[in-house]
Amino acid sequence: MQTVTRKKIEILADGPLMPRVVAALAEAGIHGHTVVPALSGSGRTGQWSEERLTGAETKQLLWSIASAERADALVQAIAPLLTSHRLLLAITDVEVVRGDRF
Amino acid sequence: MQTVTRKKIEILADGPLMPRVVAALAEAGIHGHTVVPALSGSGRTGQWSEERLTGAETKQLLWSIASAERADALVQAIAPLLTSHRLLLAITDVEVVRGDRF
Amino acid sequence: MQTVTRKKIEILADGPLMPRVVAALAEAGIHGHTVVPALSGSGRTGQWSEERLTGAETKQLLWSIASAERADALVQAIAPLLTSHRLLLAITDVEVVRGDRF
Amino acid sequence: MIADTLTSPIILFFILGLAAGFARSDLAIPEAIAKGLAIYLMAAIGLKGGVSVAESGYTADLGVSAAAGIALSFLLPLPAFWLLRSLGRLDRTNAAAVAAHYGSVSLVTFITANELLKGEGLLVPGYMAAVLALMETPAIIAGLALARRGRPQPAVATPGGGLLHEVFLNGSVVLLVGSFLIGLIAGKAGIAPVAPVFEVGYKGILCLFLLDMGLIAARRLLGTRALTMRLGALAISLPLINGVVGVLIGSMLGLDQPTAAMLGILTASASYIAVPAAMRLALPEADPGIYLSMSLGITFPFNIVVGIPLFAALARVLG
Amino acid sequence: MIADTLTSPIILFFILGLAAGFARSDLAIPEAIAKGLAIYLMAAIGLKGGVSVAESGYTADLGVSAAAGIALSFLLPLPAFWLLRSLGRLDRTNAAAVAAHYGSVSLVTFITANELLKGEGLLVPGYMAAVLALMETPAIIAGLALARRGRPQPAVATPGGGLLHEVFLNGSVVLLVGSFLIGLIAGKAGIAPVAPVFEVGYKGILCLFLLDMGLIAARRLLGTRALTMRLGALAISLPLINGVVGVLIGSMLGLDQPTAAMLGILTASASYIAVPAAMRLALPEADPGIYLSMSLGITFPFNIVVGIPLFAALARVLG
Amino acid sequence: MIADTLTSPIILFFILGLAAGFARSDLAIPEAIAKGLAIYLMAAIGLKGGVSVAESGYTADLGVSAAAGIALSFLLPLPAFWLLRSLGRLDRTNAAAVAAHYGSVSLVTFITANELLKGEGLLVPGYMAAVLALMETPAIIAGLALARRGRPQPAVATPGGGLLHEVFLNGSVVLLVGSFLIGLIAGKAGIAPVAPVFEVGYKGILCLFLLDMGLIAARRLLGTRALTMRLGALAISLPLINGVVGVLIGSMLGLDQPTAAMLGILTASASYIAVPAAMRLALPEADPGIYLSMSLGITFPFNIVVGIPLFAALARVLG
Ligand SMILES: Nc1ncnc2c1ncn2[C@@H]1O[C@H](COP(=O)(O)O)[C@@H](O)[C@H]1O
Ligand SMILES: Nc1ncnc2c1ncn2[C@@H]1O[C@H](COP(=O)(O)O)[C@@H](O)[C@H]1O
Ligand SMILES: Nc1ncnc2c1ncn2[C@@H]1O[C@H](COP(=O)(O)O)[C@@H](O)[C@H]1O
Ligand code: NA
Ligand code: NA
Numbered sequence A, B, C: 001m002q003t004v005t006r007k008k009i010e011i012l013a014d015g016p017l018m019p020r021v022v023a024a025l026a027e028a029g030i031h032g033h034t035v036v037p038a039l040s041g042s043g044r045t046g047q048w049s050e051e052r053l054t055g056a057e058t059k060q061l062l063w064s065i066a067s068a069e070r071a072d073a074l075v076q077a078i079a080p081l082l083t084s085h086r087l088l089l090a091i092t093d094v095e096v097v098r099g100d101r102f
Numbered sequence D, E, F: 001m002i003a004d005t006l007t008s009p010i011i012l013f014f015i016l017g018l019a020a021g022f023a024r025s026d027l028a029i030p031e032a033i034a035k036g037l038a039i040y041l042m043a044a045i046g047l048k049g050g051v052s053v054a055e056s057g058y059t060a061d062l063g064v065s066a067a068a069g070i071a072l073s074f075l076l077p078l079p080a081f082w083l084l085r086s087l088g089r090l091d092r093t094n095a096a097a098v099a100a101h102y103g104s105v106s107l108v109t110f111i112t113a114n115e116l117l118k119g120e121g122l123l124v125p126g127y128m129a130a131v132l133a134l135m136e137t138p139a140i141i142a143g144l145a146l147a148r149r150g151r152p153q154p155a156v157a158t159p160g161g162g163l164l165h166e167v168f169l170n171g172s173v174v175l176l177v178g179s180f181l182i183g184l185i186a187g188k189a190g191i192a193p194v195a196p197v198f199e200v201g202y203k204g205i206l207c208l209f210l211l212d213m214g215l216i217a218a219r220r221l222l223g224t225r226a227l228t229m230r231l232g233a234l235a236i237s238l239p240l241i242n243g244v245v246g247v248l249i250g251s252m253l254g255l256d257q258p259t260a261a262m263l264g265i266l267t268a269s270a271s272y273i274a275v276p277a278a279m280r281l282a283l284p285e286a287d288p289g290i291y292l293s294m295s296l297g298i299t300f301p302f303n304i305v306v307g308i309p310l311f312a313a314l315a316r317v318l319g
């Protein structure tokens, strides 16, 4: 089976902000994604770990495969949120099969 | 220490189907993998989130590092399952140390 | 918005060893990371799954974005631990925005 | 009894869950807690059943109920399959998967019915917990036979072992049957030290569990794209048909009123735990959006609010 | 009462949690369990409140307390905002976010106070659970108004729906109000079958929950980099000021001693569940490190150990 | 007593778990729930111990038991190490890691023994919960000394702080000792309001916990590749030897029958929570597959089913 190259988008965001991230994906025409939980982390503003009652600071990691054009559109759409909402965005080249899905 | 290039395979599948995915890995000669939970997601068939009693639709993300040949063998072995079982497969180039392990 | 290339480091380690991995990151000048839980896996020493009281064998996956130089420094710093502590390390090229953060 | 039902805290918590789910509140019970509550309820119901059989001994009614339950679970998928293909316009695979759900049973419907009937003075014998366990799996076998009829047995050959295994050793069957046996071996006196947790706590835990079920059912309906009007109508007709058949057969076999009512309630109920997991494995081409929306999103709430009092009333008329 | 407080197992478990957290022990209660305990406590407190109103009927005191609670939640963010900007040296956004936390209330402070006051013979009327629910949200609206005053309403326009939704349908409000209504509908007799779980288990569960709160508060303080001395001092002054205002107003309005004490305790308490989630959504530029460290790391322990007995004593003096 | 043991629901649930695990059923208790149950059991056992010492005061027996426990935990790893190297053919690091497990103790074995002995009319004094906590850590220190003897102290120098910390502030020690102190401070009257949760619920919760332990033990055995016949035999011989030594010493020191039995059961038990976590940190080169399979897969079930009644009988003969 033939593989083609697509983009894998990873976005790290606080749980309560995820719906807004998903809305930005939809704006860029990306309708498939999966969210994975995070346990702990550290950065410039200190460290956190999951044992928090309030989900306000618990991060989640969004994982989405999309075409290069849509990934570009997303970078533009989400840029204003990156700093104000403290998101982390990383894009990787991946090989997939059934590339027309993305 | 020297790094070499290998393939990272990511497969998204429903929990109950994971054993079958692992069997396909074994067929392709890949004996190491790790599974990570997913919380929620959306795609062409609607959205889901973890608060489901039945695990029937809860996704998991399999993560495995393997040599390029074995990754190729896996793509062939798993191709028939991809559509019928609604799997998502993505392969990335990664640098690893102790490359003979994979 | 412009994207630049950085390194994404993924390290798989037993939960109790994570603080030591984080210390190695700090030695290499990397101060941001996020940890994601793992559910199950298999390798040369058999298989494991999360339903273990003792966290001694439960893996976690560390995820960090850093500059190429720091990633190199980390590979050197963590090399002695890789075999003795059974860590798995994989490094990928990723595109990020606001590259000066890393 | 519907009025009584609607002021029982058990049902009110279910309705609260439904309302919060439809209003898209972010109220959520963590998955681990929901599974923990389910494990508790299964152990409690199994123990109770085992102790009650240890007290009363094996009766003829037990054998009759068990045989009737197995037969109904095995046979009811057939008319359901036919209705789902003709009226529901589903393809063979999806119709078979849904039919298996309606042949099998719902643990939570059983537990809720147990409590509501008790509130009406109808004591369901404890051995019905064993009947519940026996009814879980025949429908799965029937559903798979329907799906495969006339097909050249494709990739399915390989995972056969995995499936049989899933069917007979799935967690809820093992826990129910195991706790039943523990109750049987230990008996009333042996169980006494653990009774506070398993008997006293029971109803309160059920409230929290039904709160979660309400949330899940509402979200399932909101999140689906696969449900047509025809399928929605069938998700109400199938439990009505199956439940009436169950009560009738129970009464004809001479079971007493609460037992006949419960047999009807079990046949009316549709699985949303054991069967979906088995179907995802055995018929991965079937769409979970269809079978879960029907059984969990529509049939389950229908049975909890309307079905249970209805079949109880029918059993009373016939009894 | 402080001496009594310090030998109550509830408080001792909280102190154990604080100590273990500061000693960096790896003791941890899984997040799912903590959420499960919180859901249990909210359902229990709501039910209890509803049953007590079903018993006593709607009294004038209920209306007075509710109106006072709503007004205080809406107005107290204003002086807090001013203090946070001037003494605390916070920018507008962060000051508004913190002020919203101090206007709103803490469920766990309420529950703990309920038990400690009961131990002193002060019975807080059950309807205060409803007042608690009513006081959660006005402060959020006040805080957002403060943040946006004089600003051209930027990206905030879009998520308005999401926010109102978050504010009025957030899980804890829905569960509290819902359980209150269930208690009201079912009444004392209707609730009897589920009472063992929700009444008998209550205090023991609260111990485990406060153990976790102690761990969380200590770790929050150790993990932060955002807390200045000035903010630390405000995290003690604000509950003192608000609590005194609350007790005074309660007494002036003629509420009885336990009710006035509880009104003061509620106004003194600061939210760390509902408001942080709302702020993260509505004011993402505000630093969670600031508002969580203040409300959860300092104000919460202060209220549990010092505030509750203090405001109870004040109410006694005034009562 | 073995016959009694085998019809106790506590043990029957353990056997159900073992059977389901070996049959590869997918029955599973979520990790968060298992941890929650463990936290509950530790708090309950600690509270109980503290209250009982508050009642009875500090007795000579308490001091004797504590001293004996600490000495045994420190010394028993030595013969174990020697057997593991010679008969077990393990290298120094792995032998030391396993020896530390057998010197330390198992909380669940303790709790189960407590209940089973009570069923036989043997009341174990509450202070043994403190002895349990004291016995957890000396073995870790002994094991590390064995591992490092004659080695140039390599990378281990660095994490020393981390290790001491792990050893003395690990969650289970902190929770046990903390709850013990809370029981001591609050006393019987102070604990009364929380007693329903911590006393009444105890045995039922233990059933669910042992169900999970059975599943874990069975899966551990099925999933391992590191266990040889020789190591399997040692996983039965070591608890036998240690347990006999413990009962003998307890009797010689004049402890009463239940206390001597429990000292033997504690020395026979092997850790699978605190020690594995410490070893993973301090001796990462040791293979967890070896020490967990032995302590959790073999010794734990052996003690639960055979060891407890055996050492109780031995204490009776000697007592
Ligand atoms: N492009 C994508 N990227 C990441 N996850 C996806 C993507 N498409 C689908 N998924 C995941 O796969 C599930 C099923 O997708 P679908 O079969 O398209 O409904 C979704 O609920 C997501 O969790
Ligand atoms: N090639 C691999 N890809 C992903 N995870 C792996 C791989 N090899 C090992 N692992 C993980 O590391 C754990 C220990 O591996 P091992 O030391 O080979 O037994 C396994 O149980 C897996 O979770
Ligand atoms: N370079 C990084 N790689 C991975 N995760 C990061 C990185 N920087 C920050 N994070 C995550 O983002 C959170 C907030 O980061 P910060 O805003 O820098 O405090 C941290 O607690 C981490 O979970
Ligand atoms: Na049915
Ligand atoms: Na307040």
Ligand code: NA
Pocket: F101, F102, F103, F104, F105, F242, F266, F267, F268, F269, F270, F271
């Ligand atoms: Na021992």
